[in-house]
Amino acid sequence: MKKAIALTVCASFMFSSVALAADSVTLKQKGVDVVAAATSWTPEPAKPAPAPAAKPAAKPATTKTTQTPTATATTLKLGSKGSAVKDLQTKLNGKGYQLKADGVFGQLTLAAVKDYQSKNGLTVDGIVGAAMMEKLNAAAVATPTPAATPAPAPAPVATTGKTTIKIGRTQYAPHGTKSFADTVVVLAGDKIVGVSIDEYQFMAAATTKAVPNSDSDFGKNYADPAQVLGSKRANVASYSENMKTKGGATIAIDKNLDAVQAYAIGKTVAELEGILAKNTKEQMVDVVSGATLADTHGYLSSIVAAAKEAKANGSIELDAAALTGLKIGRTQYAPHGTKSFADTVVVLSGNQIVGVSIDEYQFMAAATTKAVPNSDSDFGKNYADPAQVLGSKRANVASYSENMKTKGGATIAIDKNLDAVQAYAIGKTVAVLEGTLSTKSKEEMVDVVSGATLADTHGYLSSIVAAAKTVQSAPAVDAVASASIVDNAAAFEQAIGKDGKWIICTLNDLTTDKNLVLEGEFRDKNLPENDLKRKIALYTQDDKKNVTARFTLTAPKLSIKSPNARIQSGTFKGDLYVYAANFQLVDAKVDGNVYFVTQEAKDTFTMDEKSSVTGNKILADVDVVATASLVHDGAAFEKAISKDGTWIVCPLRDLTIDKALVVEGEFRDKNLPENDFKRKIGLYTHNDPNDKKKATHSFTLTAPSITFKSPNSTLQYGTFVGNIFVQSNNFSLVNCEVKGNIYFATQEAMDTFTMDEKSSVSGVKELMK
Structure with missing residues (x-):
C-alpha cells in the first residue's frame, strides 16, 4: 500500500x-x-x-524532445496538393492545430503554417520548406517539470x-x-x-x-x-x-x-x-x-x-x-x-x-x-x-x-x-x-x-x-448547439444538408466549385413548438444586432429546398434555384439569377428593400418541374440529354460547350407511359403566370454540333449556334433560331421534319450523302 x-x-x-x-x-x-x-x-x-x-x-518551463527529422523533397505552399501536404497537416495537428488532413494546402492550412512560423522563430511567409519541417520534427514541447516521483507518461498521441x-x-x-x-x-x-x-x-x-x-x-x-x-x-x-x-x-x-x-x-x-x-x-x-x-x-x-x-x-x-x-x-x-x-x-x-x-x-x-x-x-x-x-x-x-x-x-x-x-x-x-x-x-x-x-x-x-x-x-442549455458556425466550404456544405442545423453562420468569405443544396426541414431555434425555418447568415453582429461584418458565399449554384428559408445580410455570388415556398432575401444581395422551379416558390418569395438581385428572377417551365432536368452548365446538360436523362431538358442560362452533343434514348411525353414518345430541349423559361405559354426568357446553346437520335424531338425557343444532325423521325423546331445547317441522315427524317413560321435556319437543310 x-x-x-x-x-x-x-x-x-x-x-x-x-x-x-x-x-x-x-x-x-x-x-x-x-x-x-x-x-x-x-x-x-x-x-x-x-x-x-x-x-x-x-x-511552466519547456523541455526539448528531439525526433529524427523527416526530409521534405518539395516546397509546400498555398495550392499544393498531395501526400506531403497531408503529412504537414498531420504534423501541425500534433502541435495543437485542427486541420482536415486532406492533402490540400488551402487557406486554413496557410493560416496554421503562418501561426506556427510566427511562434517558432521562422520567416512568416506561409511557405513550408526544409527549415520548418525540421522544426516540426524537433519542436519544443511543453512538458511537466519533473517532480520527486514523475507522473505517468502519456500515451503517444494519435x-x-x-x-x-x-x-x-x-x-x-x-x-x-x-x-x-x-x-x-x-x-x-x-x-x-x-x-x-x-x-x-x-x-x-x-x-x-x-x-x-x-x-x-x-x-x-x-x-x-x-x-x-x-x-x-x-x-x-x-x-x-x-x-x-x-x-x-x-x-x-x-x-x-x-x-x-x-x-x-x-x-x-x-x-x-x-x-x-x-x-x-x-x-x-x-x-x-x-x-x-x-x-x-x-x-x-x-x-x-x-x-x-x-x-x-x-x-x-x-x-x-x-x-x-x-x-x-x-x-x-x-x-x-x-x-x-x-x-x-x-x-x-x-x-x-x-x-x-x-x-x-x-x-x-x-x-x-x-x-x-x-x-x-x-x-x-x-x-x-x-x-x-x-x-x-x-x-x-x-x-x-x-x-x-x-x-x-x-x-x-x-x-x-x-x-x-x-x-x-x-x-x-x-x-x-x-x-x-x-x-x-x-x-x-x-x-x-x-x-x-x-x-x-x-x-x-x-x-x-x-x-x-x-x-x-441542470437543464440542458447549449448556447450554439442549434447553429453551425463555419469558416470553411466543407463545413458549410455539411451544415446546409438535411443533417445540418437550422441556422448556418459564416465567419468569413467562402468559395466552392460545388453545387450547393440547402435541404431538410428544421424549426426555428430547433424548438419543436416553433415554425419551420432555415437561415443562412452571411454576417456577424454585436449585442444590439447591428451587423459588424458581411461575407460573400461564392458557388456555381445554390438550390433552396428547405421551407421558409432565408439568406441574410451578405452576398451570394452565383445562381439561386428556389424549390421551396416562402424563401426570403433579407438585407442580402444575389450576384446572379434567381430561378423559381414552381409557381408557388415564385409567388411566396419576398425580398426587403435592402436586398438586390443583379440578374433576372425567372420562373422555370411549370410543365417540367417533376420530370425535367433544369441545368446550368455543360456537364449537366450532356447528362440530361443522354439515354439516362429526362424527357425534357431546360437550360436556365446561355451555354457554350466545346463537344459534339448527342440527344438519345426513348422517352414519353411528361414521362407518362400512356403518352407518345417525345423529347424536348427548351431553351426558355416562363415568367408570366397569366400566360403559361409565353416565353419571357430565352437562351443560346452553342456547340460544334448536336445529333438528335431520340424520336419525336423538339428544339423549342431560343437559339442554337452550330450544326444539327437528325437521325430520328419527327424532329421539329418551335420558335427557334438555328445559326448553322441541318443535315438529315435519312429521307424519312427529312420528310417528317417540321418548323413553324417563327423558326429560322441560317444555313442549309439537306440530306446527308
Whole structure:
C-alpha cells in the first residue's frame, strides 16, 4: 500500500452549468484505463511558486524532445496538393492545430503554417520548406517539470481523426476590491469552447450559503463571524438583490456571468484581446449582449488570462467528430479535512467525463503564500490574522507541498496528486465512478488511483462526481448547439444538408466549385413548438444586432429546398434555384439569377428593400418541374440529354460547350407511359403566370454540333449556334433560331421534319450523302 497522508472528508456543493460550442464536428472521449492515470491525457505542468501577488501563476518551463527529422523533397505552399501536404497537416495537428488532413494546402492550412512560423522563430511567409519541417520534427514541447516521483507518461498521441482540449484556470480581480473570480476556460486549438466563472466574496452570514468548512477550522480565519465567504453563483438570489438595491441592477448575477461566458465561446484568445483593446470599459458593457455588469471588460480579461494558462497545460485527446454538446459542471466541496475547500470543475460529453480541474483554497502563511487577488485590499480585511492569507494550493505548489512533506511525509507534490486524480476520472461516467467509490474504502482508493498518494483520494473523486451531477441535474442549455458556425466550404456544405442545423453562420468569405443544396426541414431555434425555418447568415453582429461584418458565399449554384428559408445580410455570388415556398432575401444581395422551379416558390418569395438581385428572377417551365432536368452548365446538360436523362431538358442560362452533343434514348411525353414518345430541349423559361405559354426568357446553346437520335424531338425557343444532325423521325423546331445547317441522315427524317413560321435556319437543310 502506498504511504498516505491523513485526511478527513465532508461535503457541501453548488453548481453552475454552461454549454460548450464549436465548429462543425462531434467530439467523443477516448477511453481511459481503469487503474492507470489517463492514457490520453497529459497532466497539467507544475507552476513554480511565485512571490505573493494578485496575478495568475507563471507558465511552466519547456523541455526539448528531439525526433529524427523527416526530409521534405518539395516546397509546400498555398495550392499544393498531395501526400506531403497531408503529412504537414498531420504534423501541425500534433502541435495543437485542427486541420482536415486532406492533402490540400488551402487557406486554413496557410493560416496554421503562418501561426506556427510566427511562434517558432521562422520567416512568416506561409511557405513550408526544409527549415520548418525540421522544426516540426524537433519542436519544443511543453512538458511537466519533473517532480520527486514523475507522473505517468502519456500515451503517444494519435492525430488522424482526433482533436484535443485543454483546461486553464486563473484567479482574477475583475470587479472591484471586495471579491475575486475563479475563471476556468476550455480550449480546442486556439478557440474557446467553454467557460465557467464564479466569484468569491465575504457576505452576510445570515443570508449566505458559505463555502464548505466555514463552520469549522476554515471559518476560524474569518475576522467577523457575521461575514462568511461565499460563491456568488451559490447565492444568486441574495447577491442579485443586493445588486438591485445598491446599483439598480435588473439582471441577476448568474445571468450576467452566463452572458459574458457565452460571448467568449467560439472566439480565439487573439480575437478577445483585440476586442478588449478596441473597447473601453464602458463600451464593453454594450458589446456583450445580455450583460449589464460595469466590469464586463474585467470578466472577459479573466477569460483571456485563463485561456493563456490553458495553452501551457496538458492536452486531453478526444475523437474528433464534434465539440458541440459539451457541458461544464462545478461544485465547492470539502474532500480534505476541515481547513480547506475544493473548487472542482468537470467537463462532460454526454455521460462521459472528458476533463477535470480541481483546485483548493486554504489559509496559509502570508510570508510564503501567493494570496488570492484583493488580499491586500478590502477582501483581505476579512482575514482574522494578517499573517494568514487565503491562497490556492495550485498557485502555491512549492510551499504547500513542502508542508505536506514536513508534516505528513508526502513524496508527491500536491499538483501531481490532483493531476492523477483528475486523470483517473477522465473517460469514465458518473455511474462508473460512483460504483468504484461505493465498493472501495477510503484506504483502497489510494491504491486504485495510479500516481496519487492522497489519503483523501476518495474525497477528491467524490467532488468530481458532485460537480458532474450539477450538469446532469441542470437543464440542458447549449448556447450554439442549434447553429453551425463555419469558416470553411466543407463545413458549410455539411451544415446546409438535411443533417445540418437550422441556422448556418459564416465567419468569413467562402468559395466552392460545388453545387450547393440547402435541404431538410428544421424549426426555428430547433424548438419543436416553433415554425419551420432555415437561415443562412452571411454576417456577424454585436449585442444590439447591428451587423459588424458581411461575407460573400461564392458557388456555381445554390438550390433552396428547405421551407421558409432565408439568406441574410451578405452576398451570394452565383445562381439561386428556389424549390421551396416562402424563401426570403433579407438585407442580402444575389450576384446572379434567381430561378423559381414552381409557381408557388415564385409567388411566396419576398425580398426587403435592402436586398438586390443583379440578374433576372425567372420562373422555370411549370410543365417540367417533376420530370425535367433544369441545368446550368455543360456537364449537366450532356447528362440530361443522354439515354439516362429526362424527357425534357431546360437550360436556365446561355451555354457554350466545346463537344459534339448527342440527344438519345426513348422517352414519353411528361414521362407518362400512356403518352407518345417525345423529347424536348427548351431553351426558355416562363415568367408570366397569366400566360403559361409565353416565353419571357430565352437562351443560346452553342456547340460544334448536336445529333438528335431520340424520336419525336423538339428544339423549342431560343437559339442554337452550330450544326444539327437528325437521325430520328419527327424532329421539329418551335420558335427557334438555328445559326448553322441541318443535315438529315435519312429521307424519312427529312420528310417528317417540321418548323413553324417563327423558326429560322441560317444555313442549309439537306440530306446527308
